[in-house]
Amino acid sequence: MKLTRRTALAGTFVAVASSGAVRRARAETPVIKVGVLTDLSGPYRDINGPNGIACAKQAAAEFMAANPGIRVEVIGADHQNKPDVGTSILRGWYDNDGVDMVTDLTNSAVALACSAISAEKDRVCMVTAGGSSALTGASCNANTVHWTYDSWNLAHVTGTAVTKQGGASWFFVTPNYAYGKAIQADATKAVELAGGKVLGSATYPFPETTDFSAMLLQAQSTGAKVVAFGVGGTDFVNLMKQSHEFGLNKTAQLVGMTGFITDILGMGPAIAQGTRLTENFYWDMNDRTRDWTRRVRPLLTQGAVPNSMQAGNYAATLHFLKAVKELGPEKAKGAGRLTVATMKRMPTEDDCFGKGSIRIDGRKIHPSYLFQVKQADAIRQPGAVYDLVATTGPEDAFRPLSEGGCKLVKA
Incomplete structure (x- = not known):
């Protein structure tokens, strides 16, 4: 199925059902919700921001095209580089909006605070843009994966x-x-x-x-x-x-x-x-990175090429959704520690980082x-x-x- 800009950015991509029974089954399947908490107005807007959200939506769209029985929605918000703002948004997402996984988290102070809340609420936290190595050190927890890089x-x-x-x-x-x-x-x-x-x-x-x-x-x-x-x-x-x-x-x-x-x-x-x-990623590194860039570039700001953090948003979201498929959406939804444990057992592979793994401390290796x-x-x-x-x-x-x-x- 060819993805257009509209379908890839829609957040929810529902395949056409061929029968009433399939439509009813899909309606009963819970929506998996991904929240991209990023900088949309400050000094890190260009290094992740709207293009980082677009890359997470690309992962969801591609996953749903291959797995039409699982519905995914991607939402985004601006943490303004303030931990109190970020944690307030995240608590609202978890308590009121049914968000199952948060990603991006540009700014380490925001990432550390949101990692702790994700452990408290038993949701999944996939840090792709915050860089403090404390996330897999003294501040590690069983709900957090640190994906792209660290200090x-x-x-x-x-x-x-x-x-x-x-x-x-x-x-x-x-x-x-x-x-x-x-x-x-x-x-x-x-x-x-x-x-x-x-x-x-x-x-x-x-x-x-x-x-x-x-x-x-x-x-x-x-x-x-x-x-x-x-x-x-x-x-x-x-x-x-x-x-x-x-x-x-x-x-x-x-x-x-x-x-x-x-x-x-x-x-x-x-x-x-x-x-x-x-x-840890360069769009012109090999055929796979170039092909992925070709697919996602129409969704990005005109003239932009993706960087490693934006690629991290794509790859981390995709691996999370693979774990959701492995567990089943009903079992995975709201079960952060179980979903992260499943992600750690599964080898990682995507067009941006190739083959890799997630260690027991939550560190993604590549x-x-x-x-x-x-x-x-x-x-x-x-x-x-x-x-x-x-x-x-x-x-x-x-x-x-x-x-x-x-x-x-x-x-």
């Missing part, structure tokens, strides 16, 4: 590879929230284990900071070979632009510790060229890739901006199970 993953892959390739001294610029603190701490360990040194760091108030000049001058004064920005979205774009104004790009390797292709395209090739960053942004004059196709520098296999890309401190892991 340990990006810090370890980027910090280790860049240091070993000559980036012996580092300076960090990070926001003053949970994820920023986590990724700087994780990256510091990775850099030092690889033989490098951290010469200094600067922390700024989020989201009210727009002028980063003092921090960038401080970084420049240290002579650090690598200046790393522990933030994505609008702040990363502005940091990169202001770095070029001060000529920092000429004296140091600029690294996006949490950068995404949407950020790279947003700042433009002249600013982005030469930047290094880790992502390879990670260190990319370098192509020089502006080497870009031959819109959005095809990365050169692959290094690949880290799934067994090394994420924190060892024994080191996270998750209570679900038996000693």
Whole structure:
């Protein structure tokens, strides 16, 4: 069945029934509801936002086309990067709207709060955009899966590879929230284990900071070979632009510790060229990623290509729905721990991340890739901006199970 923009975004896709009995059976089947809680108005709108919702709806539409007996509805809302706003919305979804799974959760503070509520209400929480590694560490629970990336993953892959390739001294610029603190701490360990040194760091108030000049001058004064920005979205774009104004790009390797292709395209090739960053999905990586991008791109903002978090929304939603099918909608609905346990038993596979698995601590495992942004004059196709520098296999890309401190892991 060919999916149009209208059907893919409709949220509920009901196949035509061939008999009254089938129609009655479908009417009695409970609707599985997925809530995408994201940033629709702030600095992370472009790195997930409406396009992240569209990717989750694409997963639901494709699943229902293949499984016409199961009805799925996808809804979205704006958490405004405020944990109190996000938790209020989520409680309403769980208590009044019959939502069975929440995903996205851009912003680690929001993700951690919503993970705890999902455990309390026995619903499924699939974090695809919040990055704190505490979600599978001290704050882990049996209702949460952490899908796309985390602070340990990006810090370890980027910090280790860049240091070993000559980036012996580092300076960090990070926001003053949970994820920023986590990724700087994780990256510091990775850099030092690889033989490098951290010469200094600067922390700024989020989201009210727009002028980063003092921090960038401080970084420049240290002579650090690598200046790393522990933030994505609008702040990363502005940091990169202001770095070029001060000529920092000429004296140091600029690294996006949490950068995404949407950020790279947003700042433009002249600013982005030469930047290094880790992502766990790239739309132009192989035939499967290109085919998926072809399917979903008509639903995205004109000209956009999907990033790894948006791909995570698709893949996590699809795997959740596979577990719903395995259990049956009636049994799965409202049974978060049972559904997550089922997801952990099932191997993961989708067009974005390929084959993988979910560990007992809730960590989704797959390879990670260190990319370098192509020089502006080497870009031959819109959005095809990365050169692959290094690949880290799934067994090394994420924190060892024994080191996270998750209570679900038996000693």
